[in-house]
Amino acid sequence: MSDDFLQVSVEDKPAPPPYPPADNSNENDQGQFSYGAPPPKNRPPEEGYGPTNPAYGPRSGGTTVIINQPTFVPPKEAFNEEPIRMKCDACHQEVLTSIHYETGMMVYLISIVCCVLGLVAGCCLIPFCVNIFKDVIHSCPNCRHQLGVMRRM
Structure with a gap:
């Protein structure tokens, strides 16, 4: 291998363009940056930004809209060995x-x-004693209405 292949010439590349001058409009005479005076403490709220917590008083204007969240209705595949949270059809x-x-x-x-x-010799009765092979019935704890079934077969 020749040594010419590994040599890189820095002189062939042009110099990068210079950076634009810095904006020092926020810099004071000691060379520190200042961000202006803090806002006054007793400033009234801007238009449209009233208190959001009802404990602070009523809001002027505006209407309160209450939206009910949709309830989760699980598909039949969602029933398994674990209890699930859902809305009872009966109660x-x-x-x-x-x-x-x-x-x-x-x-x-x-x-x-x-x-x-x-x-x-009685071993064929073991599946009747083991819950793993049985169907799981989901019911409402309040009204005992059957909500769903997970069938093993």
Whole structure:
């Protein structure tokens, strides 16, 4: 390799353009910057900027608009093993659902599979005792109305 390839000439590049002069309009005679006098303490509020907290007094003019937030209606896929927060259809209250388990098709299927595999000596009844295989029923804790079901099968 030749040494000419690695050498870089600084003399071939032009000098960068100069920076514009600094604006020193906020600089005082000691070379420190000042930002002007602070606003007066007893200044009245500007037009349209009244107190926002009702404890400070009524606002002059304007109308208070109250907007109700939409309630969350979960899709059927949202029901799982955990209680969820939703609005009850019957009592119209925002509740955290209570859950209980019921025997469903999955329990019977696993019990039949256990019997076919030879687990006849009572082991085929194990799926009836385990909540993992059962359906989950969501209901309202206030009125006991059934809100949703998570079926295993």
